[in-house]
Amino acid sequence: MLREMSRHLGSHIILEHCAIVMYRGFTAVVFLTGSLLLGAGIQDEGKLRPVGLILAAETPAAQAGRPAPKRPGILRRDWPEMAASGGDLLYSSDRLRSAEGSIVFVLCPEGKAASQQMLPAHSEVTIERDRAVDNRGKALPHSDLGSCLLPEVEAEPDIRSKGVEDLSLRISDRGVYDKRIAALSDQDRRELADFDAALRANPKDLVAMTSRAVLLAHDGLAAEAADQYAAIAETWNNQQWAKMLVQGNRRAAAPGNSEPGTTWAVVIGISHYDDPSIPDLHFAHLDALRFAEYLGSPRGHNAPADHIKLLIDNGATLPRIQESIRFITEKAGKNDTVVFFVSGHGAVSNGEGYIVPNHPKHLGPFSLTQVLPESAYPMSSLFSLMYEMSPRVGRFVMFVDTCRSGLIGQISEKNIINKRIAQAINDNARNLMALLASDASEDAGLAYEHENFGGGDDGHSAFSYFLLRGMAATGVREADADGDGKVSLGELADYVHDQVVKATQRNQRPTSFTRVPNPEKVEMADIALQGIRIDAWKPVAPQTFGRKAPSKAATPYNPGNAAVPASEADLERLIRAEEQGQEVMLQYLEGDEIPQTRDDFERGRIAYEQALVLAPGSLYLEGRKEFFLGRRLIAEKHYDDAIAHLETAIRLNPRGPAPYNALGIAYLELARNSEAIAAFESAIARAWYWPYPRHNLALTYLQLGRYEPAIAAYRKAMQLAPDYSYLPYNLGLIYVKMNRNAEAEDAFREARRLADRRAAQNTAAILAEAYAQRRAAPLIALALLESGEGRETQAASHYDEALAALEAFPANKTRLMARHDLALLLTRRKQNWSRAEVLLDENAASGYIPSQQTMAEWLVERGKPAKAVPYFEAMLSARPEYIGARLALAEQLERLGDTQRERSQLEAARQYDPENVAVLVALARFEKGQKQFDAAREAYNQALRGASDPRLVRQIKTALKELP
Numbered sequence: 001m002l003r004e005m006s007r008h009l010g011s012h013i014i015l016e017h018c019a020i021v022m023y024r025g026f027t028a029v030v031f032l033t034g035s036l037l038l039g040a041g042i043q044d045e046g047k048l049r050p051v052g053l054i055l056a057a058e059t060p061a062a063q064a065g066r067p068a069p070k071r072p073g074i075l076r077r078d079w080p081e082m083a084a085s086g087g088d089l090l091y092s093s094d095r096l097r098s099a100e101g102s103i104v105f106v107l108c109p110e111g112k113a114a115s116q117q118m119l120p121a122h123s124e125v126t127i128e129r130d131r132a133v134d135n136r137g138k139a140l141p142h143s144d145l146g147s148c149l150l151p152e153v154e155a156e157p158d159i160r161s162k163g164v165e166d167l168s169l170r171i172s173d174r175g176v177y178d179k180r181i182a183a184l185s186d187q188d189r190r191e192l193a194d195f196d197a198a199l200r201a202n203p204k205d206l207v208a209m210t211s212r213a214v215l216l217a218h219d220g221l222a223a224e225a226a227d228q229y230a231a232i233a234e235t236w237n238n239q240q241w242a243k244m245l246v247q248g249n250r251r252a253a254a255p256g257n258s259e260p261g262t263t264w265a266v267v268i269g270i271s272h273y274d275d276p277s278i279p280d281l282h283f284a285h286l287d288a289l290r291f292a293e294y295l296g297s298p299r300g301h302n303a304p305a306d307h308i309k310l311l312i313d314n315g316a317t318l319p320r321i322q323e324s325i326r327f328i329t330e331k332a333g334k335n336d337t338v339v340f341f342v343s344g345h346g347a348v349s350n351g352e353g354y355i356v357p358n359h360p361k362h363l364g365p366f367s368l369t370q371v372l373p374e375s376a377y378p379m380s381s382l383f384s385l386m387y388e389m390s391p392r393v394g395r396f397v398m399f400v401d402t403c404r405s406g407l408i409g410q411i412s413e414k415n416i417i418n419k420r421i422a423q424a425i426n427d428n429a430r431n432l433m434a435l436l437a438s439d440a441s442e443d444a445g446l447a448y449e450h451e452n453f454g455g456g457d458d459g460h461s462a463f464s465y466f467l468l469r470g471m472a473a474t475g476v477r478e479a480d481a482d483g484d485g486k487v488s489l490g491e492l493a494d495y496v497h498d499q500v501v502k503a504t505q506r507n508q509r510p511t512s513f514t515r516v517p518n519p520e521k522v523e524m525a526d527i528a529l530q531g532i533r534i535d536a537w538k539p540v541a542p543q544t545f546g547r548k549a550p551s552k553a554a555t556p557y558n559p560g561n562a563a564v565p566a567s568e569a570d571l572e573r574l575i576r577a578e579e580q581g582q583e584v585m586l587q588y589l590e591g592d593e594i595p596q597t598r599d600d601f602e603r604g605r606i607a608y609e610q611a612l613v614l615a616p617g618s619l620y621l622e623g624r625k626e627f628f629l630g631r632r633l634i635a636e637k638h639y640d641d642a643i644a645h646l647e648t649a650i651r652l653n654p655r656g657p658a659p660y661n662a663l664g665i666a667y668l669e670l671a672r673n674s675e676a677i678a679a680f681e682s683a684i685a686r687a688w689y690w691p692y693p694r695h696n697l698a699l700t701y702l703q704l705g706r707y708e709p710a711i712a713a714y715r716k717a718m719q720l721a722p723d724y725s726y727l728p729y730n731l732g733l734i735y736v737k738m739n740r741n742a743e744a745e746d747a748f749r750e751a752r753r754l755a756d757r758r759a760a761q762n763t764a765a766i767l768a769e770a771y772a773q774r775r776a777a778p779l780i781a782l783a784l785l786e787s788g789e790g791r792e793t794q795a796a797s798h799y800d801e802a803l804a805a806l807e808a809f810p811a812n813k814t815r816l817m818a819r820h821d822l823a824l825l826l827t828r829r830k831q832n833w834s835r836a837e838v839l840l841d842e843n844a845a846s847g848y849i850p851s852q853q854t855m856a857e858w859l860v861e862r863g864k865p866a867k868a869v870p871y872f873e874a875m876l877s878a879r880p881e882y883i884g885a886r887l888a889l890a891e892q893l894e895r896l897g898d899t900q901r902e903r904s905q906l907e908a909a910r911q912y913d914p915e916n917v918a919v920l921v922a923l924a925r926f927e928k929g930q931k932q933f934d935a936a937r938e939a940y941n942q943a944l945r946g947a948s949d950p951r952l953v954r955q956i957k958t959a960l961k962e963l964p
Helices: 174-182 186-201 206-218 222-235 240-253 284-295 318-331 368-375 379-389 418-427 462-471 489-503 566-589 598-614 619-635 639-652 657-669 673-686 691-703 707-720 726-737 741-761 765-788 792-805 813-828 833-845 849-861 865-878 883-895 899-912 917-929 933-946 950-962
Strands: 013-016 020-023 029-032 052-058 073-075 095-097 102-107 115-119 124-127 142-144 263-269 308-312 337-343 346-349 352-355 395-401 433-436 486-488 511-514 523-526
Touching: 052 206, 174 222, 186 206, 206 222, 206 240, 222 240, 240 379, 240 619, 263 284, 263 318, 284 308, 284 337, 284 395, 284 462, 308 318, 318 337, 318 379, 318 566, 337 379, 346 368, 352 368, 352 379, 368 566, 368 657, 395 462, 462 489, 462 523, 486 489, 489 523, 566 598, 566 619, 566 657, 598 619, 619 639, 619 657, 639 657, 657 673, 657 691, 673 691, 691 707, 691 726, 707 726, 726 741, 726 765, 741 765, 765 792, 765 813, 792 813, 813 833, 813 849, 833 849, 849 865, 849 883, 865 883, 883 899, 883 917, 899 917, 917 933, 917 950, 933 950
Parallel strands: 029 433, 263 308, 263 337, 337 395
Antiparallel strands: 013 346, 020 029, 020 395, 052 102, 073 095, 095 124, 102 115, 115 142, 346 352, 433 511, 486 523
């Protein structure tokens, strides 16, 4: 009999190393450990029935000289306001705002007649199940329609599990369709005929198109439904929900592979993580290697080597994990078994479980666990894929061995979510069983590993070891409790539980949940078949669990040396393109710690565009491409265009926090502060531990003059992500604005401490300058603070430290600024003038305009116009439109008697700014001195027409009278 152990409600986010198993086919069996099924085990959970459709959202044309009219919008829980668009699904509690436009929409309540409604300008309504009401609860007038059917679609669906085929292709066959139609009931045929008639009258009738697609899918005509949804996507603003249903129905329509059964597998083992905040494991890679060995044995059904995707350590990147899982699952047929094995760290955030991948190019203090929706593989994607593929695949077997560390970064790793896992299984329509490596109690919340589980260099986690020993070990009959030569599901679950409890001296206690009928009759292993060698284990002292350093290095993964079958060449190119894009995304998630440039965002866009060539129907890749395009447009200051692309990215993947954060940045740049706040809060809701949107939220409050909420946002960000120097640095700047100088100084010193530590830890040459600048910034801030308070000696010392930090980067703008400010401080103190002049002169030679201007002005004051001229000329070489510099240069050329060059400068100034009064007056005086009185009179008269200062007007009139 399977044992039921205690369950406990999960926390907000946890990271674990526990274990999972899933069987699917005649029965579905899941062995899990810990949290990764949270939010993932229920295939229909989260699916909502939309209640309506937007048919049109119109905005009046902009009028010359007036601001562009505000577009109609739609508001949804945990979303910022988005532009309403024809084809948008409506859910209960959505709000519509027409702004200066109008919205036409349809409500399709279950069991009631559909109705069409129009929201006029400057109105707002809340959508209920069967009506739309204004703020006073008054229903909007409407006109009744006929039949209306809507698909069941999540408001925030999983998109990674969907297919990637070209959506423009059509798969239905008219002859097959006619035969299937003939087999339908009379009522179904009549309903389809009604929708067909409506579409003949108006081929773009969205209600008829959608209703027809829903009815076709309901009647089992999946190919025809897929084509109908594709037509909706093409006709109605590229709607994400329609694209998603194209992929789902295509999978349902695809013929399953009926060849003799075989095994397909994705096997993942990660012992070493490049992310310094994630503790390394000792034997996870060995767990995966031995499991792959087992699959290739007779006991493991002799899985061919090219049927197994083995991803070890730095080969287990996010793109490689998710594309390998999709590829293997889509290869399998009706008689096949698909196996998933993962040994490494897992995480749970906002009710969603994730496999934490590795990334060999990970740089900086950012922890992959802070933004799991963008950096890790969600278990919901795996379960969605299994759910959609279950009609075409014989069975699924899943082993996920996670939960081995008590703390990852700032995130506790206690196994306290079993109650939710049990609920997931109880609510699932499929027969499922789960075996968790540890229960929910505080003293048994982790899974353990040790070299004694397997012997010497072949150590394992306790759970994986006894799982392999009970199911895969040659000559071992320990799990065969009834002696029939077979190991059943029930026997294996009991064996693993008992042995893990014994081996860990009750420090780890697996638990199980089941809805599988007769688990004792589900065969998991035939002992008569050859398996693999699993050495006997040795007793382990509890205090030594996990403390031994890895005794054998993990097998490195090098795609350049890997043998890639010709049939998988496109898959490999796809993965590599995604890995390039993911590298840019990980940089973006760092926020302002290592600021990105326009070229970085373009690099990300290109990577995902290249990936889309190989997977043209991938909503996930399309969403990433739209995100990077939108972010690049922000860097180019094309904010309205950026907003449109970022909203598209959100519609394609509403679970990803990155587009919300970028959308908030665009709104912040446009001073649309309330919309910026909503966007940043949406990002925070999806990535609680990510400091970047909290930083941007603080900047928005600062722009509004709301200092205390800004401080609170920074304090929370620093609590959640205490390793970032840019957070206390920016907090210090707020304190300076509030004249809270002591607190500002404390914040700058903390920023300095963090920056120094990170710079010392950095080994990436490409980031050396960024970290040097990060070190210098708080030192310069301290110097400015001290200089303002008269502590000039301390200020000079901090400037010198900043310059030392940036010494290797002579052209760095922060270094040039610090040298300039230090020079001004030295002159103010009336000491070390010679050093100040050297600092300014070297800066001027580097093209730093403030230093060029200061040097020029000094030389003018000292009566050295000839030496001042080159500095003015250098300024104008960089900024030819700088009128003040041209006038000052002309004045010095006058002193030198160089009238030809003087005239050239004055005419150039007039060319850049023909109406500039100061330029016209200077030119008039020059022409007067050259006795060109008509030209002088013309310039004075033009200046007089533009002059507004009464004193200047009098001076010009006097000058005109003095002309002969």
